[in-house]
Amino acid sequence: MSVEKHPEKRENTNFVFIGSKPLVNYVKSVLIQLDKSQESQVTIKSRGKFISKAVDVAEIVKRSPLPLNSKITIKNISTASETFKTRDKETNVSTMEITLSK
Amino acid sequence: MSVEKHPEKRENTNFVFIGSKPLVNYVKSVLIQLDKSQESQVTIKSRGKFISKAVDVAEIVKRSPLPLNSKITIKNISTASETFKTRDKETNVSTMEITLSK
Numbered sequence: 001m002s003v004e005k006h007p008e009k010r011e012n013t014n015f016v017f018i019g020s021k022p023l024v025n026y027v028k029s030v031l032i033q034l035d036k037s038q039e040s041q042v043t044i045k046s047r048g049k050f051i052s053k054a055v056d057v058a059e060i061v062k063r064s065p066l067p068l069n070s071k072i073t074i075k076n077i078s079t080a081s082e083t084f085k086t087r088d089k090e091t092n093v094s095t096m097e098i099t100l101s102k
Numbered sequence: 103m104s105v106e107k108h109p110e111k112r113e114n115t116n117f118v119f120i121g122s123k124p125l126v127n128y129v130k131s132v133l134i135q136l137d138k139s140q141e142s143q144v145t146i147k148s149r150g151k152f153i154s155k156a157v158d159v160a161e162i163v164k165r166s167p168l169p170l171n172s173k174i175t176i177k178n179i180s181t182a183s184e185t186f187k188t189r190d191k192e193t194n195v196s197t198m199e200i201t202l203s204k
Contacts, residue, residue, distance in 0.1 A: 052153040055196040059183045077179040079200075081161045094157040098181075 018046040018054045026057045031064055034072060034102050041075060041101035047082065051096045058098045075101040120148040120156045128159045133166055136174060136204050143177060143203035149184065153198045160200045177203040 014033040018026055026044070033042045046054035062072050076099040084091045116135045120128055128146070135144045148156035164174050178201040186193045 049151075049154050051157050052151050052196070055153050055181050055198055059181060059194070059196045063183070074181065077181065079157050079161060079176065079179065081165070092161070094154070094161045096157055 014042045016042060016044050016057075018044060018050045018057060020050075023053060023056060023060070026053070027060050027064070030057060030061045030100065034061070034100065041099055044098040044100065045095070046098075047095040048093045051094060054096055054098055058100060061100055070102045072100055072102050075099045116144045118144060118146050118159075120146060120152045120159060122152075125155060125158055125162070128155070129162050129166070132159060132163045132202065136163070136202065143201055146200040146202065147197070148200075149197040150195045153196060156198055156200055160202060163202055172204045174202055174204050177201045 016026055016029045016033070030042050030044065044054050044057055058074060062074060064072065076097075078097050080095045080097075081092045082095055084093065118128055118131045118135070132144050132146065146156050146159055160176055164176060166174065178199075180199050182197045182199075183194045184197055186195065
């Protein structure tokens with residue numbers, strides 16, 4: 001039993017955060033995590049302008065064949081907003097989570 | 103009974119296509135369509151880099167109060183890919199549909 005330092009990141013759920021790296025990096029990350037026998041699903045998290053990229057990653061992963069011949073499907077997509085406080089005003093940024101499962 | 107020329111576009115479903123206009127234009131379009139008493143849902147369509155903007159529109163609309171005090175919720179989000187043929191190779195573009203209902 002390992003000590004859980006980050007309670008929000010459970011051991012049976014994997015996250016991939018989309019940022020400014022090349023698209024293929026994130027596709028590989030998701031595929032590697034899905035390929036692990038214990039992991040049946042991966043959640044792609046994104047915010048702001050990276051949401052488009054997250055959808056690209058999900059669509060590419062969906063078309064990718066897994067070694068075990070299992071099919072990858074999009075299980076759930078959810079959106080939300082986060083509020084930032086800058087000096088004078090509040091700014092909202094949209095966030096999106098795409099859960100893929102095999 | 104009206105003749106249905108476009109079977110995929112039913113009369114009780116409205117679409118808003120996201121493009122390069124300012125964000126507020128699309129927010130207004132969606133709100134106006136949702137405000138019509140007959141229309142209970144609107145689908146926001148987007149592709150490629152405009153997907154992020156579509157999520158922004160949906161999130162802003164979700165927070166907007168309607169005159170009739172009805173609540174707007176995201177009913178469904180779906181993604182897909184479209185394939186283009188350029189001279190030498192095929193290019194894929196991601197698409198997204200967000201259905202809002204009141």
